[in-house]
Amino acid sequence: MKIRNFKVEQWMNEYEEDAVYNLGETCIDSMTLRELLELSGKNPEEFLVSLGDERMTYGYIEGSPELLKGIAGLYENIQPNNVIPTHGAIGANHQVIISLIEPKDNMVSVMPTYQQHYSIPESIGAEVRPLQLTLENNFLPDLDVLRSLVDKNTKMITINNPNNPSGSWIPLEIMKEIIKIAENVGAYILSDEVYRGISEDDSYMPSIVDLYDKGISVSSMSKVFSLAGLRLGWIVSKDPEVLQACKIRRDYDTISCGRLDDLFAGIALSNKDKIFDRNRKILNHNREILDKWVNETEEVHYIKPVAGTTALVYYKKNIPSYDLCVRLIKEKGLLFTPGSCFELEGCVRIGYAFDSKTLKEGLDKFTEFLKEI
Numbered sequence: 001m002k003i004r005n006f007k008v009e010q011w012m013n014e015y016e017e018d019a020v021y022n023l024g025e026t027c028i029d030s031m032t033l034r035e036l037l038e039l040s041g042k043n044p045e046e047f048l049v050s051l052g053d054e055r056m057t058y059g060y061i062e063g064s065p066e067l068l069k070g071i072a073g074l075y076e077n078i079q080p081n082n083v084i085p086t087h088g089a090i091g092a093n094h095q096v097i098i099s100l101i102e103p104k105d106n107m108v109s110v111m112p113t114y115q116q117h118y119s120i121p122e123s124i125g126a127e128v129r130p131l132q133l134t135l136e137n138n139f140l141p142d143l144d145v146l147r148s149l150v151d152k153n154t155k156m157i158t159i160n161n162p163n164n165p166s167g168s169w170i171p172l173e174i175m176k177e178i179i180k181i182a183e184n185v186g187a188y189i190l191s192d193e194v195y196r197g198i199s200e201d202d203s204y205m206p207s208i209v210d211l212y213d214k215g216i217s218v219s220s221m222s223k224v225f226s227l228a229g230l231r232l233g234w235i236v237s238k239d240p241e242v243l244q245a246c247k248i249r250r251d252y253d254t255i256s257c258g259r260l261d262d263l264f265a266g267i268a269l270s271n272k273d274k275i276f277d278r279n280r281k282i283l284n285h286n287r288e289i290l291d292k293w294v295n296e297t298e299e300v301h302y303i304k305p306v307a308g309t310t311a312l313v314y315y316k317k318n319i320p321s322y323d324l325c326v327r328l329i330k331e332k333g334l335l336f337t338p339g340s341c342f343e344l345e346g347c348v349r350i351g352y353a354f355d356s357k358t359l360k361e362g363l364d365k366f367t368e369f370l371k372e373i
């Protein structure tokens with residue numbers, strides 16, 4: 001099975017270690033274990049010492065009861081038996097697509113998105129029909145275009161909501177229309193929701209599985225929980241066929257998610273409100289820093305992100321995004337992600353959810369660079 005190179009992951013593998021100002025990062029300021037334990041009201045020393053007696057068995061194969069309950073609690077009307085824990089959201093996306101898509105199917109994928117959503121089905125031999133999100137349309141799906149893309153062989157529509165890289169979030173009215181279109185042809189909707197959970201004003205952000213019985217939600221501890229090192233993600237669905245197909249596949253590629261990952265994820269999920277409060281402050285504050293900088297910088301423009309941790313910033317210079325980003329890392333120690341990693345040009349992805357100081361200094365470095373070239 002041939003598969004294309006995963007552009008964004010290759011970019012990060014090659015350059016992340018060289019970054020002085022890492023604005024390629026998409027996680028919200030990652031937590032230490034100490035911070036997680038303190039925030040959860042535990043004594044870190046005592047807790048970590050007590051782990052010394054844990055036998056390193058596989059643990060709960062299908063996830064501990066605490067973990068499954070914690071994940072189910074992120075949705076409305078979802079029970080623990082609707083949840084399948086995986087190795088990160090990357091494991092979840094892979095498992096869903098490989099379990100459900102066959103060469104005879106077609107699949108609609110929003111673009112830009114996380115490359116798994118189009119390169120894995122393509123590698124299976126399925127036809128991928130891109131649904132381009134544009135700056136002019138605030139990076140939201142055009143419903144007429146979507147209607148024209150689906151037919152009776154459309155097995156799945158895949159979205160990434162909130163969207164990486166653009167930071168858009170599909171409003172409920174548009175989501176309901178997307179569901180009608182999927183329902184008409186009996187298609188699943190796979191929604192990669194790794195950036196879902198923290199709204200600006202603390203209001204609930206509906207998941208696809210709250211709205212559509214053939215909806216499949218993928219998420220993880222990496223982004224809004226600031227715990228990417230746990231490598232713990234999940235699939236949630238109410239559809240029995242989806243659950244069964246993914247569970248059969250899971251026996252071949254997962255076994256369990258790791259005892260420690262399961263344990264710490266369970267702790268984080270039981271304290272989600274505290275983590276979300278911490279992270280909402282970071283997101284809202286940093287989004288304003290980015291917005292102020294864009295408004296003050298003549299050479300750039302963007303659509304202000306409403307959710308997630310990233311924005312697509314367009315620049316008025318005649319240089320390919322990959323070359324621009326290589327020069328930035330080499331000359332200024334500043335890591336952005338080239339638009340070309342998302343099949344786009346004239347723009348870069350900025351991850352703004354790490355610390356405010358690095359964000360401000362990194363943006364200043366970019367201003368300096370734009371004046372020099």
Ligand SMILES: Cc1ncc(COP(=O)(O)O)c(C=O)c1O
Pocket residue numbers: 026087088089090091114160164192194219220221222228232233
């Ligand atoms: C949209 C999207 N989906 C999935 C992933 C993979 O996340 P995880 O760390 O949970 O495997 C990423 C990571 O950048 C992402 O941006």
